[in-house]
Amino acid sequence: MNESEKDASLKELIQKPTHAIYRWLGDRIFMTVVVLLGSAIIMLAFGMAWVLYGEGSQALREFGFFQFLSGRTWDPAVQLQFGTWPFLFGTLVTSIIALAISLFPAIAVAVVSAEYAPKWLSNIIDNLVQLIAAVPSVVIGIWGIFVLAPWMRDAVYMPIFMWADVNDPGLLPILGSPIGYGMTTATIVLSLMIIPYTTALTKDAIESVPKEQREAARALGATRWEVIRMAVLPYARGGILAGAILSLGRAIGETMAVAMLIGNKNTLPFSIFGAGATMPSVIVNEFREAVESLHLSSLMLIGFYLFILALVVNLAAAYITRKYSITAGKVV
Amino acid sequence: MKTLRYRNIRDKVMESIIIISTVLVLLPLIIIIVHVVVHGISAINWEFFTEELGSPSRAIQGRPTGLVHTILGTVVVDFMALALAVPIGIGAGIMLSEYPDHVLNPTLRIMNDTLNGMPAILKGLFAFVLIVKPMGTFSGFAGAVALAFVMIPIIARTTESALMSIPWSLREAGLAIGLPRWRVVLSTVMPAAKTGLVTGILIGFARAAGEAAPLLFTSFGNNYLPNNWLGFIFEPVDTLPQRLYSLAISPYSEWHSMGWAAAIVLLLFVIVCFVGARLLTRKKFQTN
Amino acid sequence: MMENLTKEKSLTSIIDTSSEFQFNGVKSTASDMKIRMETKNLTVMYGKSTGIKDVSIPIYDNKVTALIGPSGCGKTTFLRALNRMHDMTRIAKVTGEVLLDNKNIYDEDVNPVIIRRKIGMVFQKPTPFPTMSIYDNVVAGLKLVGIRKKSLLQDVCEKALTQAALFDEVKDRLNDSGVSLSGGQQQRLSIARALAVEPEVLLMDEPTSSLDPQATTRIEELIHTLKNDVTIIIITHNMQQAARVSDKTAFFYVGDLVEMGDTRNIFTKPKEKKTEEYLTGRFG
Numbered sequence: 001m002n003e004s005e006k007d008a009s010l011k012e013l014i015q016k017p018t019h020a021i022y023r024w025l026g027d028r029i030f031m032t033v034v035v036l037l038g039s040a041i042i043m044l045a046f047g048m049a050w051v052l053y054g055e056g057s058q059a060l061r062e063f064g065f066f067q068f069l070s071g072r073t074w075d076p077a078v079q080l081q082f083g084t085w086p087f088l089f090g091t092l093v094t095s096i097i098a099l100a101i102s103l104f105p106a107i108a109v110a111v112v113s114a115e116y117a118p119k120w121l122s123n124i125i126d127n128l129v130q131l132i133a134a135v136p137s138v139v140i141g142i143w144g145i146f147v148l149a150p151w152m153r154d155a156v157y158m159p160i161f162m163w164a165d166v167n168d169p170g171l172l173p174i175l176g177s178p179i180g181y182g183m184t185t186a187t188i189v190l191s192l193m194i195i196p197y198t199t200a201l202t203k204d205a206i207e208s209v210p211k212e213q214r215e216a217a218r219a220l221g222a223t224r225w226e227v228i229r230m231a232v233l234p235y236a237r238g239g240i241l242a243g244a245i246l247s248l249g250r251a252i253g254e255t256m257a258v259a260m261l262i263g264n265k266n267t268l269p270f271s272i273f274g275a276g277a278t279m280p281s282v283i284v285n286e287f288r289e290a291v292e293s294l295h296l297s298s299l300m301l302i303g304f305y306l307f308i309l310a311l312v313v314n315l316a317a318a319y320i321t322r323k324y325s326i327t328a329g330k331v332v
Numbered sequence: 333m334k335t336l337r338y339r340n341i342r343d344k345v346m347e348s349i350i351i352i353s354t355v356l357v358l359l360p361l362i363i364i365i366v367h368v369v370v371h372g373i374s375a376i377n378w379e380f381f382t383e384e385l386g387s388p389s390r391a392i393q394g395r396p397t398g399l400v401h402t403i404l405g406t407v408v409v410d411f412m413a414l415a416l417a418v419p420i421g422i423g424a425g426i427m428l429s430e431y432p433d434h435v436l437n438p439t440l441r442i443m444n445d446t447l448n449g450m451p452a453i454l455k456g457l458f459a460f461v462l463i464v465k466p467m468g469t470f471s472g473f474a475g476a477v478a479l480a481f482v483m484i485p486i487i488a489r490t491t492e493s494a495l496m497s498i499p500w501s502l503r504e505a506g507l508a509i510g511l512p513r514w515r516v517v518l519s520t521v522m523p524a525a526k527t528g529l530v531t532g533i534l535i536g537f538a539r540a541a542g543e544a545a546p547l548l549f550t551s552f553g554n555n556y557l558p559n560n561w562l563g564f565i566f567e568p569v570d571t572l573p574q575r576l577y578s579l580a581i582s583p584y585s586e587w588h589s590m591g592w593a594a595a596i597v598l599l600l601f602v603i604v605c606f607v608g609a610r611l612l613t614r615k616k617f618q619t620n
Numbered sequence: 621m622m623e624n625l626t627k628e629k630s631l632t633s634i635i636d637t638s639s640e641f642q643f644n645g646v647k648s649t650a651s652d653m654k655i656r657m658e659t660k661n662l663t664v665m666y667g668k669s670t671g672i673k674d675v676s677i678p679i680y681d682n683k684v685t686a687l688i689g690p691s692g693c694g695k696t697t698f699l700r701a702l703n704r705m706h707d708m709t710r711i712a713k714v715t716g717e718v719l720l721d722n723k724n725i726y727d728e729d730v731n732p733v734i735i736r737r738k739i740g741m742v743f744q745k746p747t748p749f750p751t752m753s754i755y756d757n758v759v760a761g762l763k764l765v766g767i768r769k770k771s772l773l774q775d776v777c778e779k780a781l782t783q784a785a786l787f788d789e790v791k792d793r794l795n796d797s798g799v800s801l802s803g804g805q806q807q808r809l810s811i812a813r814a815l816a817v818e819p820e821v822l823l824m825d826e827p828t829s830s831l832d833p834q835a836t837t838r839i840e841e842l843i844h845t846l847k848n849d850v851t852i853i854i855i856t857h858n859m860q861q862a863a864r865v866s867d868k869t870a871f872f873y874v875g876d877l878v879e880m881g882d883t884r885n886i887f888t889k890p891k892e893k894k895t896e897e898y899l900t901g902r903f904g
Contacts, residue, residue, distance in 0.1 A: 037423025253451025
């Protein structure tokens with residue numbers, strides 16, 4: 001085939017009607033496939049809500065939306081009475097306290113990494129922080145069971161308990177039994193596990209602070225900390241807020257480590273050191289053993305409530321992130 | 333008035349406080365890793381990789397036990413999940429980045445983030461209702477579906493940002509030489525974004541591989557090897573995170589130490605994925 | 621092309637161009653030429669590349685000194701060395717001396733924080749702190765040193781805003797956010813903030829480059845009145861602006877100080893060929 005023939009055949013190929021179909025149809029098919037795959041995700045999210053709601057509807061009919069929410073009795077054995085308040089309470093208390101504990105250190109890590117540490121150290125810190133998020137929850141759980149909980153019992157809970165026993169026995173019911181597995185231990189582990197989310201978003205936000213803002217503060221005679229306090233952190237507050245809310249969402253949904261450490265107690269009142277439960281932990285503990293369909297349905301309904309809670313928290317975080325638009329397209 | 337001395341001291345004090353905070357955050361991580369490594373190495377042995385678990389009495393009587401069925405089960409379930417998740421995740425990522433004007437995209441983005449933020453345990457419940465209930469049995473397949481739900485939003489998100497990082501001019505160049513759009517995406521944009529795509533898949537894979545909660549109600553767990561390979565798909569299957577949980581909360585000290593061994597294997601696996609993803613990302617930045 | 625031009629011709633063109641300039645009419649006599657700052661062999665290195673090299677110039681009290689030269693010539697590097705802003709950049713290394721009232725600001729015993737209070741700075745882009753109100757922006761520097769007395773802060777705020785010719789425009793909305801102002805107003809707010817701490821020297825890095833002509837005029841007028849209170853060093857890309865606002869002009873070219881002198885002399889009879897070429901628009 002010489003050159004002119006080649007040209008001719010190429011021309012023919014381009015002008016051939018099959019080629020147009022190849023282009024048009026190819027694009028059509030490709031787009032359809034892609035859109036179908038994308039829609040699958042949308043359907044998954046809706047499907048999840050729908051399925052959880054559907055499965056929980058028996059319990060919902062039996063107890064009603066708000067009675068189930070506020071019901072204080074969870075008795076799968078005798079009365080078959082189900083109310084999720086103890087678990088909602090446990091979830092909110094552990095998550096919010098964990099967030100409160102972790103917020104300052106999480107921001108501090110981001111500030112050190114972005115403002116103080118040289119590049120190489122900052123890389124190491126970032127990787128280690130991301131590693132905290134990568135360590136499987138069950139691995140942290142087994143460490144908690146065999147290392148942290150016994151240590152906390154001997155080094156912290158028992159001394160305080162003994163002290164209260166001597167000085168103010170009235171405190172004992174509030175403190176709860178110092179077995180090591182309970183609300184405090186779970187909350188401490190939780191606070192460590194949620195740090196990476198706040199740190200990542202805070203660091204992104206700090207790095208997006210324009211150089212001019214820092215220099216303006218410096219030029220006014222601000223010390224290094226004053227620059228951070230005056231120009232950097234206020235500017236980054238959107239990212240910090242979004243990160244904190246995201247961390248809260250992770251805390252609410254964190255399952256395994258909490259289930260392994262919280263002691264699993266289904267009835268209020270929970271005490272400070274004593275056992276408790278959260279919405280995910282009760283699902284983990286009871287789902288496999290649930291026989292009664294109403295019990296199963298109640299657990300599913302807890303799942304549905306958990307879905308709503310996580311949805312609200314995630315949408316709030318998404319709204320704030322978008323509003324301040326600093327981490328668009330980033331996975332944390 | 334604050335004296336300069338006071339301000340300088342406060343500067344140093346704040347610096348110390350935040351550096352100490354950083355150490356306090358990173359120290360537990362180091363402690364956890366050290367404990368897992370120390371306990372895990374002393375518990376791990378050859379039988380761990382060759383024997384199945386069996387009943388608790390087997391371990392108590394000191395007969396050889398191990399988690400070979402768990403490791404195989406994990407491999408099967410995880411890769412099955414990956415096979416399910418990659419097409420959907422990549423497809424959605426392409427939709428978000430290559431068809432930015434598509435009417436469904438804002439919804440997709442929100443739903444994907446929502447799905448990503450959902451507790452994994454809910455994905456387990458969802459897969460339970462979707463697969464376990466109709467099939468009438470817990471199965472490796474159900475576990476894979478649940479894990480796929482964990483991977484999908486992560487892969488979709490990373491795919492989107494990997495494709496977005498490819499300059500628009502590359503696509504225009506492809507279109508200009510007469511390539512149809514789908515060819516531009518598949519043979520120009522995707523190869524250019526290869527590292528980012530692999531990194532995303534690796535991150536999603538690592539995240540899912542560490543999840544136990546979705547597997548408890550789907551692949552359930554099994555103390556024995558199945559009779560044939562199909563058993564890994566259609567029967568209850570053991571997986572590392574779920575087995576680790578069961579071992580840790582069991583009353584047998586022999587199983588506890590096996591739990592540590594499972595922990596070191598799982599941690600090692602996740603860290604390898606993590607480091608792999610980091611190295612890939614770093615390489616990407618170097619070549620760019 | 622440069623070589624093609626005869627000496628006479630290029631000189632004429634300088635005079636032609638410069639005749640369009642309006643010089644500010646301050647007559648300089650030897651007596652009011654007090655040296656406020658002085659650099660001696662000031663060199664800034666970024667790693668291995670040179671920012672500026674061996675720059676020695678005097679800065680006269682209550683005068684406006686303009687720094688001119690093509691982009692990347694080291695003007696900004698020089699300016700930032702005058703209040704130790706390079707301390708923030710890890711790779712920048714400063715050698716030589718910068719004397720403020722005959723004291724080297726790079727001496728061991730000098731705290732850069734104090735230096736920056738005495739030597740204020742205004743940047744190319746307006747830099748109001750976005751989370752602060754107009755009022756809080758102006759008094760930010762005072763709050764740093766712990767001044768909390770409301771009446772005092774209000775007085776200073778009003779004075780600084782008046783000095784910056786902004787008070788009348790914002791006096792009814794001092795509690796609005798600083799970023800709610802227009803670009804020119806934001807820049808005057810930045811100037812007011814710098815003035816509130818009563819600096820002795822004010823460094824201005826192309827303060828009008830992001831502003832429209834009207835706002836530029838206001839800032840130039842402002843510089844004119846401000847020099848009664850502070851010594852001003854201003855970087856500008858705009859030759860007319862340098863001619864209008866400054867008393868002294870220093871011309872930089874690739875990290876070197878080419879020449880410095882009275883603005884009128886630099887613009888009408890530059891000693892160096894490079895200066896002449898730059899002023900006549902041969903490059904830059």
